[in-house]
Amino acid sequence: MAQGVEIRGLGEHVGTVVTIRGWVQTTRVHGKVAFVVVRDGTGIVQGVVVQKEVAPELWQLFPELTLETSVHVTGMVRAEPRAPGGHELSVSDIRVVGPSPDYPIQPKEHGVDFLLDRRHLWLRSSQQRAIMRVRNEVEKSIVDFFYDRGFLRLDTPILTGAIGEGGAGLFEVEYFEQQAYLAQTGQLYAEAGAAALGKVYTFGPTFRAEKSKTRRHLTEFWMVEPEVAWADSDDNMRLQEDFVSYLVARALERCAEELKLLERDTAPLERVQPPFPRLEYSDAIPLLQQKGSEIHWGTDLGAADETVIGEMYDRPVFVTNYPKQAKAFYMKENPADPRTVLCDDLLAPEGYGEIIGGSQREDDLDRLVARIQEQGLPLASYEWYLDLRRYGSFPHSGFGLGVERTVGWITGRPHIRELIPFPRMLNRLYP
Ligand code: 4AD
Ligand code: MG
Numbered sequence: 432m433a434q435g436v437e438i439r440g441l442g443e444h445v446g447t448v449v450t451i452r453g454w455v456q457t458t459r460v461h462g463k464v465a466f467v468v469v470r471d472g473t474g475i476v477q478g479v480v481v482q483k484e485v486a487p488e489l490w491q492l493f494p495e496l497t498l499e500t501s502v503h504v505t506g507m508v509r510a511e512p513r514a515p516g517g518h519e520l521s522v523s524d525i526r527v528v529g530p531s532p533d534y535p536i537q538p539k540e541h542g543v544d545f546l547l548d549r550r551h552l553w554l555r556s557s558q559q560r561a562i563m564r565v566r567n568e569v570e571k572s573i574v575d576f577f578y579d580r581g582f583l584r585l586d587t588p589i590l591t592g593a594i595g596e597g598g599a600g601l602f603e604v605e606y607f608e609q610q611a612y613l614a615q616t617g618q619l620y621a622e623a624g625a626a627a628l629g630k631v632y633t634f635g636p637t638f639r640a641e642k643s644k645t646r647r648h649l650t651e652f653w654m655v656e657p658e659v660a661w662a663d664s665d666d667n668m669r670l671q672e673d674f675v676s677y678l679v680a681r682a683l684e685r686c687a688e689e690l691k692l693l694e695r696d697t698a699p700l701e702r703v704q705p706p707f708p709r710l711e712y713s714d715a716i717p718l719l720q721q722k723g724s725e726i727h728w729g730t731d732l733g734a735a736d737e738t739v740i741g742e743m744y745d746r747p748v749f750v751t752n753y754p755k756q757a758k759a760f761y762m763k764e765n766p767a768d769p770r771t772v773l774c775d776d777l778l779a780p781e782g783y784g785e786i787i788g789g790s791q792r793e794d795d796l797d798r799l800v801a802r803i804q805e806q807g808l809p810l811a812s813y814e815w816y817l818d819l820r821r822y823g824s825f826p827h828s829g830f831g832l833g834v835e836r837t838v839g840w841i842t843g844r845p846h847i848r849e850l851i852p853f854p855r856m857l858n859r860l861y862p
Contacts, residue, residue, distance in 0.1 A: 432447070432450065432505070432565065432826075433447065433448075433450070434449075434450045434453055435448040435450060436449040436450065436451055437451075437471060437474070438451055438469070438471045438473050438474035438475040438476045438516065439473035439474040439516075440473070440489055441476060441508050441516070441518040441520075442510075442517070442797070444508045444520065444688065444850050445508050445510050446507070446508065446509075447507070447508060448506065448507050448508075448523065449505070449506070449508055449520075450505045451469060451471060451476065451477050451503070451504050452467065452471060452501075452502070452504075452528070452757050453468050453469040453471030453472070453501070453502065453504075453585070453760065454470050454471070454499050454500065454501050454555070454798065455467060455468070455469060455497065455498060455499065455501075455502060455531075456468040456469065456475060456498070456501070456532075457498075458471050458493055458496045459469060460493060460817045463481065463483065464479065464480065464481055464482070465479075465480040465482070465490070465493050465665055466478065466479055466480070466504070467480070467493075467496055467502075467504070467522070467525070468515075469502060470555075472560075474516045474620045475515050476515070476516055476517075476518055476519065476520060476522075477511075477514050477515065477519050477520070477524070477636050477804075478494075478504050478506055478519070478520040478522040479506075479519055479521055480522045480525075481518065481537050484523075484561060484789055485522070485523065485524075488756065489522075489524065489525060492525055492527070495527060495530065495736060496525070496527070496856075497530070497531050497532060497533075498531060498534040498537070498538075499531040499534045499552075499555065500526040500527055500529065500530055500531040501527070501529040501531070502525055502526060502527055502528060502807065503524075503525070503526040503528060504520060504522060504524070504525050505522070505524040505525070505526075506520030506521050506522040506523050506524075507520065507521040507523070508520060509521060509598075523718065534552070535549055535552065536549060536553060536555075536556065540846040541846075543846075547848060547854070547859065548861075548862075549862075550852075550853055550862050551853075551862040554852060557692060558692065558693060559729050559849065561688075561689035561690075561692045561693050561842075562685070562693070562838065562842055562849055562850060563842065563852065564686060564689050565682055565689050565690070565693075565838055565841060566834070566838045566850065566851075568681060568682055568685050568686050569678055569681075569682060569777070569834060569837060569838055569841065570653075570834065571712045572677060572678050573634060573678065573709055573832075573834075574634070574676055574815060575659060575681075576677050576678070577630075577632045577655075580630070581630060582627075582630040582631060582632050582657060583624070583628045583629075583630065583631050583632075583674075584631070584632055584633070584634060585617075585620070585621060585624040585628070585631040585632070585633050586633065586634075586635065587614070587617030587620035587621060587624075587633040587635070588614060588617075588620065589613060589614050589635070589636065589638075590604065590606060590611045590612075590613070590614075591612050591613075591614045592606075592610075592611060592612070592812050593619060593812040593815075593816060594612060594615070594808055594809075594812070595612075595614055595615040595616035595617075595618060595619055596615040596639075596759050596810065597615075597759055597760070597806060597808075598614055598807065600615065600639040600641055600642075601613075601639075601834075602614065602638050602639075602640050602650075610807075612638075612845040613638035614638060615637055615638060615639055616632070616637055616654065616656065616789045617633035617635060617637070617656050618633075618634065618656050618658065618761070618829060619761070619816050619830065620658070621633045621656050621658035621814075621829060622658055622754060622761075622792060622816070622827060622829070623815075623819055624658060624826075625658040625659060625821065625827050625829070626660065626819055626825065627826075629659075629660050630657070630658075630659050630660070631657070631658055632655060632657040632658065633655060633656045633658075634654075634655045634656070635653065635654070636651055636652070636654075637651075637652060637653070637654045637655055638650060638651055639652075641650075641856075642857060643767060643857070644856065645734065645736070645840050646845060646846040646847055647656055647734065647784060647785075647846075647847055648683035648847065648856075649835060649838060649847055649848075649851065649854055649855055649856060650855045650856060650857070651832070651851075651855040652709055652833055652834065652835050652847075652851065653834035653835065653851070654831045654833055654834065655831070655832050655834065656829060656830065656831040656832075657670065657827060657829050657830065658827060658828075659827060659828055660825055660826075660827050661700065661778070661825065661826055661827065662770045662791075662826070662827060662829075663773075663791055663826060663827040663828060663853070664751070664763075664773040664774070664775065664790065664791040664828055666828060667708065667775070667789050667790070667791065667828035667829065667830060668707075668749055668775055668789070669705070669706075670709075670750075670830075671749075671775070671777055671787055671789060671830055671832075672705040672706055672707045672747075672749075673705055674832070675703065675707075675747060675777065675786070675787070675832070676703050676704055676705055678837065678841070679703040679841060680703075681699060682700075682841050683701065684853075685701055689842075690841075690842065690843075692845070693757040693828075693842050693843060693844070695841075695842055695843040696843070697768060699780060699781055700841065702745050702746050703746050703747065703848060704746070707746055707747045707749055707777070708744050708746070708748045708749070709748070709749045709751055709775075710740065710748055710749065710750050710751070710752055711750075711752050711755045711756065712752050712771065713728065713752070714753060715732070715736075715740060715750055715769075716728050718740075718743075719732075719736050719739060719740070722739050724736050724739065729753065729756060729757065730754075730757060731752050731753070731757040731758075732750065732776070734784055734835050734842055737746045737755060737776075737778050737784040737785055738782045740778055740783060740814050741778045741779060741780050741781065741782060741783065741784065742780070742781075742782065742811070744780060745780065746772065746780060747777050747779050747780060747786070748777070748778050748780075749775045749776070749777055749778075750775065750776050750778060751773075751774065751775045752765050752768070752771040752773060752774065752775075752799070753771060753772060753774055753776070754770055754771055754772075755770060755771060755772050755802075758772050758774055758790070758802050759790075760793075760799075760802040760805075760806045760808060761792050761793055761799070761802070761830075762774045762790040762791070762792070762793060763790065763791040763792055763793045763794065764793065764795075764798060772790060773788065773790060773791040773828075774788070774790035774791070775787070775788075775789050775790070775830075776788050777789070779836070779840040780839075781840070781843075782838065783839060783840040785835070785836070786833055786837050786840060787830050787831065787832045787833075788830065789828065789829060789830025789831070790828065790829075790830070791826065791827070791828040792828060792829070793820075794820060794824045794825060794826055794827065794829050795820070795824070795829050796817060796821060796824065799817065799820055814817060834850075834851075835850040836850075837849045850854045
């Protein structure tokens with residue numbers, strides 16, 4: 432008898448007796464036949480108990496098999512095309528491992544705060560499991576994409592002295608006698624890596640002390656940031672459109688079941704193919720104003736503006752060359768219009784907004800120093816970063832893609848809080 436068989440592998444055990452281990456999802460009793468549905472993380476299976484074929488103790492156990500009770504279930508595997516997963520167990524024994532009286536999350540509508548307070552349990556529900564599977568696939572696709580193209584993964588620090596993006600939204604940490612910050616980005620270190628290794632990427636958690644509550648902002652989120660030596664802003668956008676198209680295609684190919692469970696209309700995702708349209712910031716402003724936006728030249732696009740632009744196209748769209756004052760200090764001045772920088776934001780369609788921010792980097796030492804000072808950042812903490820311009824400066828570009836926003840778009844979920852296992856937001860540090 433096979434012990435501890437995974438539910439997804441039951442097909443290899445048809446006609447034999449196995450024991451599976453998992454959590455009770457539902458039970459039903461129909462006269463002299465009872466059913467128990469069990470989940471183990473690899474799949475779900477229904478066990479069938481026939482009263483006259485089992486010991487009375489097993490039959491009497493049924494009322495104890497409440498939602499999320501952990502169990503060992505032993506039975507003969509039968510092919511059953513109508514059952515979820517295509518198999519059924521003719522149960523001969525059930526052993527309760529851990530009872531679960533009064534499981535707080537019941538199959539009914541719960542408020543989102545109630546669920547977030549119980550995130551450690553909410554993760555067990557079918558939609559949340561599907562989202563985590565898509566996230567897992569996106570993360571694996573990220574690593575595969577860069578590995579296959581000869582990029583080297585460079586893990587960058589989370590405790591940093593130099594401010595990565597700007598003074599707003601920093602988490603300050605006491606670092607012995609010094610002031611440290613949780614990394615807003617790994618980019619500055621990835622730039623050093625690009626000079627050493629050519630094409631690199633960093634992939635990890637990043638932190639922003641976002642004081643506002645929105646459906647797009649976490650205080651801790653995962654970002655992948657490639658950095659490429661000798662690449663200009665156009666090369667950078669070509670890499671982004673190839674990358675995003677690859678992530679979407681992989682999810683469509685390998686997460687069809689999950690997307691179906693989440694009721695995601697996949698037609699808009701099927702259209703995600705390069706090239707993506709490109710729209711200059713300066714051309715976007717009059718378009719937005721015509722549509723009633725109060726935006727004026729010089730400020731960053733708001734969430735509503737991003738939605739409007741995103742809805743003008745059937746695939747993701749690049750908005751390029753923003754005004755200097757709306758963007759971070761490290762972006763390269765645009766020679767064609769020095770009021771702007773060589774950068775792009777990639778906006779997802781269907782109202783999902785910015786998923787990528789990218790730019791060519793300022794490689795001129797004097798201009799970079801001036802930008803750091805203009806933004807009131809402490810020059811001394813950037814001495815090491817300025818060395819990259821002092822010793823063999825080189826054109827280079829890179830970008831950052833937010834994992835949660837990307838998974839939100841792919842799965843069609845409107846709020847970022849569901850897209851990471853344990854969200855960190857303004858008012859949420861537990862569980
Ligand atoms: O546009 P951002 O701020 O760019 C950077 O951090 C650059 N250093 C990237 C680079 O060039 N290497 O952030 C990049 C992406 C955004 O487009 C968004 O997807 C995500 O990171 N992001 C957030 N996701 C969730 N919550 C937040 N508070 C986020 N802030 C940014
Ligand atoms: Mg951005």
